[in-house]
Amino acid sequence: MKISVVVPMYNEEGIAHQFFERMEGVRKIFLERFNVKREEFEVLFVNDGSSDRTFDILKKISEEYIGYSLINLSRNHGHQITITAGIDLAKGDTVAVIDGDLQDPPETIADLYAKHLEGFDVVYAVRKKREGETFFKLFTAKLFYRILKKLTNVNIPVDTGDFRIMSRRVVNVLTSMKERHRFIRGMISWIGFPQTGLEYERHERFSGETKYTLSKMIKFAFDGITSFSAVPLRLASYLGVLTAFIGFLYTLEIIYVKLFTDTIIQGWASIVIIVLILGGVQLIALGMIGEYLGRVHDETKHRPLYIIENVYQKDV
Ligand code: UDP
Ligand code: MG
Numbered sequence: 001m002k003i004s005v006v007v008p009m010y011n012e013e014g015i016a017h018q019f020f021e022r023m024e025g026v027r028k029i030f031l032e033r034f035n036v037k038r039e040e041f042e043v044l045f046v047n048d049g050s051s052d053r054t055f056d057i058l059k060k061i062s063e064e065y066i067g068y069s070l071i072n073l074s075r076n077h078g079h080q081i082t083i084t085a086g087i088d089l090a091k092g093d094t095v096a097v098i099d100g101d102l103q104d105p106p107e108t109i110a111d112l113y114a115k116h117l118e119g120f121d122v123v124y125a126v127r128k129k130r131e132g133e134t135f136f137k138l139f140t141a142k143l144f145y146r147i148l149k150k151l152t153n154v155n156i157p158v159d160t161g162d163f164r165i166m167s168r169r170v171v172n173v174l175t176s177m178k179e180r181h182r183f184i185r186g187m188i189s190w191i192g193f194p195q196t197g198l199e200y201e202r203h204e205r206f207s208g209e210t211k212y213t214l215s216k217m218i219k220f221a222f223d224g225i226t227s228f229s230a231v232p233l234r235l236a237s238y239l240g241v242l243t244a245f246i247g248f249l250y251t252l253e254i255i256y257v258k259l260f261t262d263t264i265i266q267g268w269a270s271i272v273i274i275v276l277i278l279g280g281v282q283l284i285a286l287g288m289i290g291e292y293l294g295r296v297h298d299e300t301k302h303r304p305l306y307i308i309e310n311v312y313q314k315d316v
Contacts, residue, residue, distance in 0.1 A: 006086030014207030
């Protein structure tokens with residue numbers, strides 16, 4: 001198998017068939033440009049517990065056409081785990097990952113592949129311009145990547161998603177990384193080998209709407225930061241040193257006022273403020289520790305990452 005394309009699908013009934021048709025076009029491009037034949041090119045749809053007709057549509061396609069498989073998960077597992085299931089089962093020498101909502105044009109996979117053949121183990125697609133996304137999403141995404149870059153020592157490229165192509169040796173390392181809270185783009189950066197980006201235009205969703213709600217995005221951001229950086233934990237010690245130092249200065253001032261002036265020190269307001277602020281800081285630090293502890297707790301259970309209901313493909 002020369003190439004596997006992994007496609008996560010969650011409630012994409014309005015897109016699934018269109019996606020398949022575009023993929024047929026991509027197969028033609030691969031045959032003409034790289035002489036990759038139909039049987040050397042597999043598409044792995046991963047159905048993430050959709051509650052609409054996505055499963056039926058993908059099952060029908062996969063049972064009818066050679067070169068398509070449907071990995072059906074037992075329930076909704078989330079985007080990153082869904083991708084993981086697909087990558088684990090991919091047989092290709094190179095593995096591409098692309099969202100199933102047609103925001104990432106499937107034809108770009110051919111350009112990624114061409115770049116990969118130049119000797120890069122990973123070619124990630126860099127968003128040139130993002131149509132149809134709110135200012136808020138663009139802004140928060142930018143901010144997040146900048147913060148992440150500051151906090152971690154892995155260099156996670158800005159403006160990239162999981163749309164990319166990778167070599168077998170990268171995939172083999174990735175499948176050996178069994179952590180539960182997965183931030184795949186970061187994990188791949190961490191693996192190393194020659195990696196490069198390729199610009200492309202990201203389009204509007206073809207149909208349906210984004211499944212990344214604000215709360216999911218916040219959770220995802222936390223996963224990204226906690227799995228690559230212990231800086232937030234250290235923040236508590238820094239804050240502790242800082243407040244102790246400020247307390248020390250304030251003590252000096254009070255001693256001075258008491259000894260050398262006639263001012264009577266009024267305490268109530270300042271004490272309440274200090275208690276509230278310190279209480280807040282302590283709770284935030286505790287919460288930070290809790291975030292990490294919760295993740296450790298999840299890891300120690302050693303549950304499987306995902307549960308596959310069945311794999312559907314054409315009988316041959
Ligand atoms: N997706 C998934 N499981 C989920 C949510 C999303 O498999 O729980 C899939 C979804 O079908 C799509 C891709 O992941 O193919 C990206 O999701 P979405 O387009 O909602 O994210 P966005 O592009 O807005 O970041
Ligand atoms: Mg999308």
